[in-house]
Amino acid sequence: MGMQDSPLAPGWYNSYVTEVYEKGNGNPSVINELSKQAIHERTSYFLHHPKEAARFYAWKEITQWSDPSFESLWTVFGGVDDKDLNSDSKLQLSFRQGTLRWAYTFWCDVIQSLIYMGTAFMLFVKRKQWEPEQLALLLIFLGGFAFHTMWEAKSDYVLPYFILLIPYAAAGLVQLRNITK
Numbered sequence: 001m002g003m004q005d006s007p008l009a010p011g012w013y014n015s016y017v018t019e020v021y022e023k024g025n026g027n028p029s030v031i032n033e034l035s036k037q038a039i040h041e042r043t044s045y046f047l048h049h050p051k052e053a054a055r056f057y058a059w060k061e062i063t064q065w066s067d068p069s070f071e072s073l074w075t076v077f078g079g080v081d082d083k084d085l086n087s088d089s090k091l092q093l094s095f096r097q098g099t100l101r102w103a104y105t106f107w108c109d110v111i112q113s114l115i116y117m118g119t120a121f122m123l124f125v126k127r128k129q130w131e132p133e134q135l136a137l138l139l140i141f142l143g144g145f146a147f148h149t150m151w152e153a154k155s156d157y158v159l160p161y162f163i164l165l166i167p168y169a170a171a172g173l174v175q176l177r178n179i180t181k
Contacts, residue, residue: 001152002060003042011060011153060153065145065162067155068108073101075156115162115169122172137164 006014020038024030046053077096094100123138144161151157 002150003039003046005056009059009063009153010056012063013152013154057149061145061149064148064153064155064158066112068112069105069155070108070159070162071154071156072108073104112162114173115165118169118172118176119165120172121176122168125172125175137167140164 001014001016002011004011004014004016006012016038020031020034024034046056073095077092088096091100095104141161141164144158144164148158148161
């Protein structure tokens with residue numbers, strides 16, 4: 001699924017799991033073979049269409065890592081985008097599609113941007129001074145990034161890895177403040 005197109009975005013959830021389960025009649029060994037064949041076919045396609053592979057994976061990464069809310073509002077409201085909005089309170093309606101949604105998303109975007117920029121700044125400033133143990137969280141982050149490049153995409157899946165950047169971002173923002181003094 002992580003290598004397939006989806007109505008949401010490249011690599012996001014689609015009906016493949018259900019389809020392959022039905023096609024394989026629930027037989028794990030048949031499902032395994034069908035899945036391996038699908039992976040082989042998609043890999044072959046990407047090898048013969050490198051621009052499409054680059055577009056696919058670039059868009060997949062962007063949609064996972066740039067959602068400032070990490071799907072928190074979607075999760076809070078049950079993952080249903082087309083729920084009858086008439087049953088929501090005014091507060092819920094505002095969070096679903098109104099002013100509170102805009103404000104929440106805006107502040108999440110500011111915080112996410114500060115974390116990414118602070119991390120990038122810190123990594124640049126200390127690029128030649130890192131001790132191996134100081135890179136542990138970054139190594140875990142990079143492993144998560146690599147894993148979710150291949151796995152089914154979903155921005156709430158990458159949130160734990162994003163949180164690992166907070167110490168680097170804090171140190172980077174402190175460094176930036178010290179430089180501007």
